[in-house]
Amino acid sequence: MNSAPFYLRFAAPGDLQWLMPVFWIGFNIAMFPASLIVKHRGGLVVMGAAGLFGAVAIVAAEFAGNLNTLIAAQFLAGAAWGCMLMSAVSAALAIGSTGAEGKVTGLVFSALALGTFARMAAVAGGPGEDAGIHAAAALGAGRLLVGRRRRSAGDCSRAATGSVRPQGFGG
Numbered sequence: 001m002n003s004a005p006f007y008l009r010f011a012a013p014g015d016l017q018w019l020m021p022v023f024w025i026g027f028n029i030a031m032f033p034a035s036l037i038v039k040h041r042g043g044l045v046v047m048g049a050a051g052l053f054g055a056v057a058i059v060a061a062e063f064a065g066n067l068n069t070l071i072a073a074q075f076l077a078g079a080a081w082g083c084m085l086m087s088a089v090s091a092a093l094a095i096g097s098t099g100a101e102g103k104v105t106g107l108v109f110s111a112l113a114l115g116t117f118a119r120m121a122a123v124a125g126g127p128g129e130d131a132g133i134h135a136a137a138a139l140g141a142g143r144l145l146v147g148r149r150r151r152s153a154g155d156c157s158r159a160a161t162g163s164v165r166p167q168g169f170g171g
Contacts, residue, residue: 001058001077010067022071026078027085034083035090043091047084054080 007019038046054077061073088108096104 001061001074003074006061006064006070006074007067010064010070019071019074022074023078023081026075027082030079030082031086034086037083038087038090043087043089043094046087047091050080050083050087054084 001023003020003023004016007016011019034046034050057073057077057080061070061077064070064073089105092104092108093101096102
């Protein structure tokens with residue numbers, strides 16, 4: 001979320017130093033309660049709920065009519081991002097529970113890095129030139145998820161017959 005243009009609709013540029021941390025304050029405050037919820041509900045459920053909640057917060061920030069509403073929306077968007085990141089790491093650790101925890105967690109952070117570079121390239125390319133980057137990033141992420149799912153299903157079916165010992169993500 002590019003917060004500065006949102007804040008500049010209602011605040012002076014000199015006030016940005018006090019407003020910009022609101023997102024990250026929400027991020028940090030939400031991490032601990034989210035970890036407790038993940039223990040009871042699971043990382044994927046929390047990640048999905050936080051993603052939906054974050055999307056609503058971003059829409060609220062876009063249509064905020066005053067500074068107070070915008071601050072609340074920024075705080076909630078940060079809280080949602082904190083929940084999503086924490087639950088993504090928890091889900092990665094659970095997925096890699098066969099000894100591949102480091103590999104799967106590394107994939108999560110690699111995907112975050114890829115998303116960061118794609119966003120930087122999109123901003124540098126100017127408006128309208130980022131559709132290909134977003135499509136490539138989505139295709140790559142989808143391919144990783146589908147490939148992992150197929151591999152897991154194959155390993156599980158062979159393991160059920162006793163022909164192959166289940167292996168981690170990398171084999």
